[in-house]
Amino acid sequence: MDLTEFLIKTATIFVVFVLTLVIAMYSTWGERKVAGFIQDRMGPNRAGPGGLLQPLADAGKMFFKEDFIPALANKWLFIAGPSLAMLTALLASAVIPFGSTFRINGHEVALQGVESNIGILYVFGVVALGVYGIMVGGWASNNKFSLLGAIRAASQNISYEVAMGLSLIAILMMSSSLSLGEIVAQQHGGNWNIFYQPLGFIIFITCSFAECNRVPFDLPECETELVGGYHTEYGSMKLGFYLFAEYINMFISSAIISVLYFGGYNYPGMDWVYTQLTQALGTETGHNVATLIGTAVFFGKALFFIFFYMWVRWTIPRFRYDQLMNLGWKKLIPLAIFNIIITGAAVLFLKPMITAWLN
Amino acid sequence: MQLTNRSKQVSNKEMTFMERAYLPAIATGLAITIKHFFAKKVTIEYPEVKRYLGPVFRGRHILKRDEDGRERCTACGLCAVACPAEAIQIVAAEREKGEEKLYREEKYAAVYEVNMLRCIFCGLCEEACPKQAVYLRHDEFVPVFAERDQVIWGKDLLVEDMNNRYTREAWTKEEARTLDLKRASGEVTNVVPRAIP
Numbered sequence: 001m002d003l004t005e006f007l008i009k010t011a012t013i014f015v016v017f018v019l020t021l022v023i024a025m026y027s028t029w030g031e032r033k034v035a036g037f038i039q040d041r042m043g044p045n046r047a048g049p050g051g052l053l054q055p056l057a058d059a060g061k062m063f064f065k066e067d068f069i070p071a072l073a074n075k076w077l078f079i080a081g082p083s084l085a086m087l088t089a090l091l092a093s094a095v096i097p098f099g100s101t102f103r104i105n106g107h108e109v110a111l112q113g114v115e116s117n118i119g120i121l122y123v124f125g126v127v128a129l130g131v132y133g134i135m136v137g138g139w140a141s142n143n144k145f146s147l148l149g150a151i152r153a154a155s156q157n158i159s160y161e162v163a164m165g166l167s168l169i170a171i172l173m174m175s176s177s178l179s180l181g182e183i184v185a186q187q188h189g190g191n192w193n194i195f196y197q198p199l200g201f202i203i204f205i206t207c208s209f210a211e212c213n214r215v216p217f218d219l220p221e222c223e224t225e226l227v228g229g230y231h232t233e234y235g236s237m238k239l240g241f242y243l244f245a246e247y248i249n250m251f252i253s254s255a256i257i258s259v260l261y262f263g264g265y266n267y268p269g270m271d272w273v274y275t276q277l278t279q280a281l282g283t284e285t286g287h288n289v290a291t292l293i294g295t296a297v298f299f300g301k302a303l304f305f306i307f308f309y310m311w312v313r314w315t316i317p318r319f320r321y322d323q324l325m326n327l328g329w330k331k332l333i334p335l336a337i338f339n340i341i342i343t344g345a346a347v348l349f350l351k352p353m354i355t356a357w358l359n
Numbered sequence: 360m361q362l363t364n365r366s367k368q369v370s371n372k373e374m375t376f377m378e379r380a381y382l383p384a385i386a387t388g389l390a391i392t393i394k395h396f397f398a399k400k401v402t403i404e405y406p407e408v409k410r411y412l413g414p415v416f417r418g419r420h421i422l423k424r425d426e427d428g429r430e431r432c433t434a435c436g437l438c439a440v441a442c443p444a445e446a447i448q449i450v451a452a453e454r455e456k457g458e459e460k461l462y463r464e465e466k467y468a469a470v471y472e473v474n475m476l477r478c479i480f481c482g483l484c485e486e487a488c489p490k491q492a493v494y495l496r497h498d499e500f501v502p503v504f505a506e507r508d509q510v511i512w513g514k515d516l517l518v519e520d521m522n523n524r525y526t527r528e529a530w531t532k533e534e535a536r537t538l539d540l541k542r543a544s545g546e547v548t549n550v551v552p553r554a555i556p
Contacts, residue, residue, distance in 0.1 A: 314392055315391075
């Protein structure tokens, strides 16, 4: 790897990192706005125009609060908890393809931190690690409510990861690749996976709600039962990191949903747009503008799913713990297995039949 | 006994497949919330938009002048006596020769002070006044103050400004609304228009 390539990669990763943080920051504002609007209120509108400076005000408040560690807490792990949560949340954004490529002086720069051939596996690995942040933090607090919240988080994440992985297998059977870039490229134009995998999509999105600890699966921080759940003892920026990690996770999972099921940066009629742009602006600029449009489409989809998360949050009440487990093990996993069988049958029999019929 | 026909009988029947599938119910819920998302908000954004409080609202005090611009108050002290919070202080003085343009009666209030921390805005001074001199405005609050020397309001703040006279022409909400609209459109110009919610 020569120096330019290294620098380009560094810059890409930096941009992805900053973008993730900014989107997560403004998700907190968006969440409060959406909450307000759904409840017939205005939401925050005092700090800056439309309340746009609210995230900064919140961050300032978080920083200036007392950084308290309970006397009987395990100090190292107490600090490690939110750090781990933040770290794992940020790691996953590296492999997401935000767009196709930029052409700068003959260099092809992929709008993706790392093009890994096991991209989706990497995301799964990192997301599975995310539960350690909650688990470690909850245990280190030396508080029964925190511990209960942490245990709930761990068991919930493990249960729903199974169904999530199984629903993903159906996608992998169709794409026969683990690389996220490859999976997106296969959904060229309007050929999105959602049309082939509606059941898989429903299972996947339900599980990603559970993985992000979002309503209706926010039992780990259930206020009515567990005070604050795993972050009962946290305050100041350590609490801020936990909450922030949740929003980063939300963005990551929205991005993953849009990549896996809604074609990422692909949109119907993109080829026509591409030829028009390259004819009008030349191969290099035209290509770059087309990529930018694709990236905007990608972010549109991801932001819609962030909105969907919020929309659901202010609609559905929390599940009871036994209902959560019943849904995860007795409904979603059998459905996911059924989906795999259907997909396998379709790939084996239906696809050759259709191709034979079309030829 | 059934009081309304809105009550719904609770039943423990087995849920149907559609009910157990959650998703149709969730879709209905999402439809309801998105309807609220786009609905017009009922919020009145207070400091920018002020709501009409009615023609009998008791706001800040005003010492009226008569149509010739003479102060009506004769410093009888009935308002101070009526005041349950003892917020009013009056020092009376006799009208000198040449002051007939300033004071309507032969005796006038040289000092008229209202302690705004004591005042409870009950309006008893208004009722007690035999000269229709003191009123509580229906269209203005006592502004927020934070300093001690802003607490006691003297005649400089209380006596009516002849260029911006206080009148209460509307006595119902509807009349007040139409009057507000007229002021906003410039048909009536005697008082500075307030923001209309």
